[in-house]
Amino acid sequence: MKFFLDTANIEEIKEAVQLGLVEGVTTNPLLASKEGGKDFATMIKEIADIVPGPVSAELVSTTFAEMVPEARRLAKIAPNIVVKVPISIEGLKTIHALSKEGIKTNATLIFGANQGLVAAKAGATYISPFIGRLEDVNVDALQMLTTLCDIINIHGLKTEIIAASVRTTAHATQAALAGAHIATVPYKVLLAMVEHPMTDIVNRIFMDAWNQSDLK
Ligand code: E4P
Numbered sequence: 001m002k003f004f005l006d007t008a009n010i011e012e013i014k015e016a017v018q019l020g021l022v023e024g025v026t027t028n029p030l031l032a033s034k035e036g037g038k039d040f041a042t043m044i045k046e047i048a049d050i051v052p053g054p055v056s057a058e059l060v061s062t063t064f065a066e067m068v069p070e071a072r073r074l075a076k077i078a079p080n081i082v083v084k085v086p087i088s089i090e091g092l093k094t095i096h097a098l099s100k101e102g103i104k105t106n107a108t109l110i111f112g113a114n115q116g117l118v119a120a121k122a123g124a125t126y127i128s129p130f131i132g133r134l135e136d137v138n139v140d141a142l143q144m145l146t147t148l149c150d151i152i153n154i155h156g157l158k159t160e161i162i163a164a165s166v167r168t169t170a171h172a173t174q175a176a177l178a179g180a181h182i183a184t185v186p187y188k189v190l191l192a193m194v195e196h197p198m199t200d201i202v203n204r205i206f207m208d209a210w211n212q213s214d215l216k
Contacts, residue, residue, distance in 0.1 A: 001176045004053075004162065004184035008032045008043060012187040013050055019190070024053035026106070026128070026164065026184040028084065029060060041077055048078035056106045056126075058084035059094070067094040075103045082125060084108045087115045092122045099123025106162065111139075113148040120152060120159040127152075128184070130165035131175070142174050149179040169193050 004024035005016045008031045016022040025047055032040060040057075048055045057074045061067050067090060071083040075098075082104040085091045095105045099122070106126040107119030111134055116127045129148055134141035149161055162182040163175030169192050175183040185193075210216065 001180060002053075002182045003172075003190065004056075004182055005190065006031070006164070006166065006184040006186050008035045008047065009187070010035075010046060010050070013047060016187060016190060017050060017052070021190065022051070022053075024055065024182070024184075025051045026056040026084070026162065028058045028108070032058075041073075044074070044081065045077050048080050051080065054080055054082045054104065054106075054126075056082045056084040056108075058108065059086070062088075062090060064090045064093045064097075067091070068097055071098050071103060071105075072101075082106045084128075085124075087119055092118060095119060095124050096122045099125075108164070110148075110164075111144070113144055113151060116148040116161070117151055117157075120157040124159050126160045126162050126182070128162045128164040131163055131171050132165035132167035134165070142178065145175065145180065146178045153179065 002023045003021050004026050005013055005022045006026050008027040013025060044057045059067050059070050061070045074083050075081050084106040085095050086109045087107050095107055098105050104125040106128055107124040108128045110116045110127055110129040116129055119127045129145050131141040145163060152161060160181040162184050163180040164184050166172055166183055166185045166189055169189060172183050172185055172193060
C-alpha cells in the first residue's frame with residue numbers, strides 16, 4: 001500500500017516527502033481553503049512541483065458542461081495532476097469523458113461500494129472511499145472498504161482504491177489489511193504511525209542503563 005498525504009499545506013508536504021513515505025498528495029476544497037494566500041492554480045502547481053507522484057485537485061463546478069473544461073484547465077497545470085471528481089451522474093459523465101482524453105481522475109466522496117464500482121466502470125483512475133466520515137454517521141466503514149476492495153479485485157477492474165478520510169493510525173492499518181492500494185493520510189496520522197509509547201519507555205530504560213554503566 002502506498003501513502004499519499006491528505007493536505008494542501010506546503011510545509012507538511014515538504015517534511016513528508018523527506019520521510020520518503022509519501023508518493024502522492026490529495027487535496028479538497030476544505031483543505032485548500034485552510035491555506036489561502038494564493039490562488040488555487042498557484043497552490044496546486046507549487047504542490048505538484050514538490051511531490052514525486054499524483055496530486056489530486058478537486059472540481060468545484062457541478063454540471064458536465066462546466067466540469068470538463070474546469071478539469072482540462074486543472075490537468076494543464078502540471079503532468080502529475082489528477083482531477084478529483086465528486087461522484088454524481090454529472091461526475092460519472094465527466095470521469096468517462098476525461099478518461100477518453102487520457103486525463104486521470106479520482107472519483108471522490110465514495111460512501112458506498114456501489115458508488116466505487118460505477119466510478120471504476122466509468123474509467124476512474126482512482127476511487128476514494130471515505131472512512132472517517134462514514135463512521136461519523138455510525139456506518140461500518142471497514143466493511144464498505146473491504147467489500148469495495150473485494151469487488152475491484154474479483155473483477156480485475158483497472159482502478160486504484162485510495163482509502164480516504166483517514167483519521168487514525170488504526171484506519172491506516174485497516175486500509176492496508178482490506179487491500180486498499182493507497183491510503184491518503186493527514187500529516188499528523190503519518191507521524192503517529194512512527195510512534196509507540198513502548199518505544200519511548202524501553203528506549204529510556206536502555207539509555208538509563210547505558211548512562212549508569214562504565215561502558216562509555
Ligand atoms: C481525500 O481525498 C479526502 O478529501 C479527505 O480524505 C477527506 O478527509 P476528511 O473526511 O477528514 O475531511
